[in-house]
Amino acid sequence: MPTSDTQHRGGDAALINASIAELRDGLMTGEYTAADLAAVFAQRIETIDPSLNSLVSRVEPAEPASAAGRLAGIPYVHKDIFCAKGTRTTCGSRMLADWVAPYDSTVHERLTESGAVLLGKANMDEFAMGSSNENSHFGAVANPWDANAVPGGSSGGSAAAVAARLVPFATGTDTGGSIRQPAAFCGVTGIKPTYGRVSRYGMIAYASSFDQGGVIAKSAADCALVLGEMAGFDERDSTSADRPVPDYVAGLDESISGLRVGIPKQWFSDALDPAVGDAVSAAIDELRAAGAETVEIDLPDADIALAAYYLLAPAEASSNLSRFDGVRFGYRCEDPKDLQDLYERTRSEGFGSEVKRRILVGTYALSAGYYDAFYRRAQKARRLVTDHFQRAFEQCDVIAGPVTPTPAFDRGAHSADPAKMYLEDIFTIPVNLAGLPGMSVPAGFVEGRPVGLQLIGRHFDEARLLNVAHQYQQRVDWHERMPSMAADSANDNREG
Amino acid sequence: MSLTNDQLQTVAHLARIAVEPEWTEALRSDINGILDQASRLDDPRLNELEPMAHPLDQVQRLRPDSVTETDQRETLMEGAPAQEQGLFLVPKVIE
Numbered sequence: 001m002p003t004s005d006t007q008h009r010g011g012d013a014a015l016i017n018a019s020i021a022e023l024r025d026g027l028m029t030g031e032y033t034a035a036d037l038a039a040v041f042a043q044r045i046e047t048i049d050p051s052l053n054s055l056v057s058r059v060e061p062a063e064p065a066s067a068a069g070r071l072a073g074i075p076y077v078h079k080d081i082f083c084a085k086g087t088r089t090t091c092g093s094r095m096l097a098d099w100v101a102p103y104d105s106t107v108h109e110r111l112t113e114s115g116a117v118l119l120g121k122a123n124m125d126e127f128a129m130g131s132s133n134e135n136s137h138f139g140a141v142a143n144p145w146d147a148n149a150v151p152g153g154s155s156g157g158s159a160a161a162v163a164a165r166l167v168p169f170a171t172g173t174d175t176g177g178s179i180r181q182p183a184a185f186c187g188v189t190g191i192k193p194t195y196g197r198v199s200r201y202g203m204i205a206y207a208s209s210f211d212q213g214g215v216i217a218k219s220a221a222d223c224a225l226v227l228g229e230m231a232g233f234d235e236r237d238s239t240s241a242d243r244p245v246p247d248y249v250a251g252l253d254e255s256i257s258g259l260r261v262g263i264p265k266q267w268f269s270d271a272l273d274p275a276v277g278d279a280v281s282a283a284i285d286e287l288r289a290a291g292a293e294t295v296e297i298d299l300p301d302a303d304i305a306l307a308a309y310y311l312l313a314p315a316e317a318s319s320n321l322s323r324f325d326g327v328r329f330g331y332r333c334e335d336p337k338d339l340q341d342l343y344e345r346t347r348s349e350g351f352g353s354e355v356k357r358r359i360l361v362g363t364y365a366l367s368a369g370y371y372d373a374f375y376r377r378a379q380k381a382r383r384l385v386t387d388h389f390q391r392a393f394e395q396c397d398v399i400a401g402p403v404t405p406t407p408a409f410d411r412g413a414h415s416a417d418p419a420k421m422y423l424e425d426i427f428t429i430p431v432n433l434a435g436l437p438g439m440s441v442p443a444g445f446v447e448g449r450p451v452g453l454q455l456i457g458r459h460f461d462e463a464r465l466l467n468v469a470h471q472y473q474q475r476v477d478w479h480e481r482m483p484s485m486a487a488d489s490a491n492d493n494r495e496g
Numbered sequence: 497m498s499l500t501n502d503q504l505q506t507v508a509h510l511a512r513i514a515v516e517p518e519w520t521e522a523l524r525s526d527i528n529g530i531l532d533q534a535s536r537l538d539d540p541r542l543n544e545l546e547p548m549a550h551p552l553d554q555v556q557r558l559r560p561d562s563v564t565e566t567d568q569r570e571t572l573m574e575g576a577p578a579q580e581q582g583l584f585l586v587p588k589v590i591e
Contacts, residue, residue: 099575100574100575102568102571102572102574102575103568194552195551195552196552196554209549209550209551210551235559238556238557239550239554239556239557241552242557301539303533303536304536304537304539306533306536307533307534307535307536307537308537310530310533310534311534311537318511322512325512326577327576327577327584327586328572328575328576328584329572329575329576329577330575330577331577332577332578336587337587338587338588338589339586339587339589340512341587342586342587343512344512344513344514345514347511347512347513347514348513348514348515348516351513353519356513356515356523357523357526357527357530359511359513360504360507360508360511360513360523360527361527361530361531363507363510363511364499364503364507364527364531367506367507367510374534374537376547377534377537377542378534378537379547379548379549380537380542380543380545380546380547380548381537381539381542382547382548382551383545383546383547383548384541384542384545386548386551387545417526417529418526418529418530419526419529419530419532419533422530422533432551433551434551435550435551435552436551459552
């Protein structure tokens with residue numbers, strides 16, 4: 001193992017591609033120290049991130065709070081939606097551009113107790129509203145596989161940072177697809193757990209009945225390890241699920257022979273890019289080769305799910321974001337002439353266009369005379385979509401399909417038409433409406449841009465999703481591929 | 497269902513967001529695009545369904561009515577844009 005400064009700056013390919021378990025082994029055997037590891041990844045951030053813009057803040061690495069924790073000494077970044085005491089927490093917004101969190105989110109507290117080492121805060125679409133990371137006050141993020149492509153969103157910085165091997169893992173949040181879609185676009189593995197599995201305390205709210213924290217990492221095995229440390233009941237989150245967390249790592253090696261995999265026939269339609277469909281079908285063939293059985297299932301009404309989500313989530317956002325008023329924290333406009341002016345200009349200047357659009361849609365959907373036509377109707381649609389999943393799970397144990405209709409699109413491709421951008425979320429949103437766990441697993445490439453396989457499970461069946469994803473990853477190496485910009489940097493630095 | 501300019505102004509006021517005149521038309525068109533998608537919710541199959549507020553149909557958990565948080569006033573005031581003597585400052589409200 002290299003120990004000189006020069007070699008550390010390189011962070012050789014074996015180290016930056018190592019699994020979290022391998023890194024833990026290296027730390028336990030004394031091959032390197034937590035400080036060595038932090039230095040390697042901090043140096044990669046320093047050299048590589050200027051071309052990606054995946055981080056909005058860097059954090060000076062602290063000594064691991066625990067030497068014995070399962071993540072002791074493992075570097076990571078938080079999506080900048082998680083509060084970490086004393087750290088600037090921006091949520092990708094001008095509104096919070098200078099706000100320093102006065103307390104820890106439960107997720108941060110648990111990762112710290114587990115010994116993980118925070119290296120920075122990741123860029124994101126403002127207040128988690130977006131599918132391309134182009135809605136950040138801190139600028140767009142480049143996709144490490146293709147600088148002209150978006151990394152996806154809203155956890156775009158987290159996915160790009162892991163893809164470029166700037167950190168072994170990152171936290172993310174998923175309200176309508178914000179972990180799975182960027183994971184798919186960046187060729188990394190992401191898990192959005194069941195609603196209520198991971199505490200939302202200290203995770204800045206967008207749409208509270210959908211928001212769920214999760215993990216983006218290189219592999220399902222890494223996700224299993226990290227999720228096990230993050231998940232579990234928290235009395236400070238009133239919707240936290242009070243049920244035990246299984247040992248996700250212990251279940252990874254189980255055989256998937258006889259597993260019933262549901263294939264939603266409606267998802268393989270004209271809306272799906274044929275090349276993406278081919279990659280996803282090939283991934284499903286691998287599951288069959290591993291012993292799984294496939295059954296065709298019905299998951300209709302994705303368009304109704306989309307319409308419902310884009311009323312419900314903005315409605316919840318309009319309520320959640322009313323706290324940003326220029327009085328208690330965050331941005332305040334210059335020289336307000338009265339209180340009304342203070343509120344209106346603070347919010348007009350502090351929020352970006354997409355956030356304002358969603359607040360206005362949500363306010364409209366909740367306003368007198370429209371509540372029944374929009375909000376209540378959308379809640380009924382949520383029931384319809386959830387019922388479809390329930391029926392599907394009578395026939396199968398997990399559902400497999402695409403994460404997105406296309407690979408990562410070009411920057412600027414959808415910015416002129418928000419309704420068109422929303423179509424990107426057509427396969428991820430139904431899962432959030434039903435509160436189910438979902439994963440994105442790298443499943444190949446289309447013209448150099450990654451494609452993701454989506455796995456969806458029953459409520460609280462994360463262990464099975466991780467098991468299926470891990471078994472798939474024993475048979476393929478898509479998740480081990482590294483973008484050339486990350487590999488070149490590793491080599492350049494090693495030689496230099 | 498589409499939003500008129502007057503309605504947009506009313507909603508913007510309710511949301512306390514100042515909409516610049518040069519943005520009004522584009523914004524109205526964007527919002528109407530989103531509301532057009534909402535016409536999918538006219539589907540008659542939805543009529544008889546029970547509205548769903550929580551993804552797991554849970555009800556809100558209650559906790560004992562006791563103080564659990566400590567006084568953090570000074571720390572919390574540090575994030576305030578304007579303050580004096582531990583109080584938030586706002587423009588004069590009473591003439």
